[in-house]
Amino acid sequence: MPKESRIEEVNEYRDRIVEFVTVKAKDVAPNTRNWRKHGGDQRRTLDALLRRIGKGDILKAYRNADGELIFLDGHLRADLNPNESWHVAILDLTDEEAELYLAAHDSITGMAEIDSDKIKDLLSRVKDMDAGLKSMFGKMVAARDEEESYQDDDGSDFEDHDNGEYEIKNQGKGVVTCPGCGEKFIP
Numbered sequence: 001m002p003k004e005s006r007i008e009e010v011n012e013y014r015d016r017i018v019e020f021v022t023v024k025a026k027d028v029a030p031n032t033r034n035w036r037k038h039g040g041d042q043r044r045t046l047d048a049l050l051r052r053i054g055k056g057d058i059l060k061a062y063r064n065a066d067g068e069l070i071f072l073d074g075h076l077r078a079d080l081n082p083n084e085s086w087h088v089a090i091l092d093l094t095d096e097e098a099e100l101y102l103a104a105h106d107s108i109t110g111m112a113e114i115d116s117d118k119i120k121d122l123l124s125r126v127k128d129m130d131a132g133l134k135s136m137f138g139k140m141v142a143a144r145d146e147e148e149s150y151q152d153d154d155g156s157d158f159e160d161h162d163n164g165e166y167e168i169k170n171q172g173k174g175v176v177t178c179p180g181c182g183e184k185f186i187p
Helices: 038-053 075-080 094-108 115-127 131-149
Strands: 016-022 059-063 071-072 084-092 158-160 164-167
Touching: 016 094, 038 075, 038 131, 071 094, 075 084, 115 131
Parallel strands: 059 084
Antiparallel strands: 016 084, 059 071, 158 164
């Protein structure tokens, strides 16, 4: 275990993690404002990964005004087995801050760009991959390859009309990225 540093650090960002606990998933309440839906393919794929690798991440929660633990991240992992014990990072957030965290956390992660060559190289090294994982990665790489193949020379999927409006290029020809919000979709 790493030794605790006694050097006083000056950090740019506040550390909102105030506690780490280990609890059964059923002891953390689902967040009624969770906007993510977890379908069967995602459930099966995550279950296969957890069975193959095990737990590699913590769940995140905050305490509401009544002291009840409410999920911020980890709803699907908890749903897979409510009796499973998990490490949970508890964040010191207000209800308003918790809503912002819930809205932004996965969205920011989803903004990451995919380096097709690196992911293909990485996946070529992974052996004995579950069918669900193979399907997920195959769709991800195919979508990225399709997106790259339909971008014009300027790299944009949209024509900017200099009046705040955009016209979609390559209508119906694959995945495009909105220049305003970064959302990827098929027009």
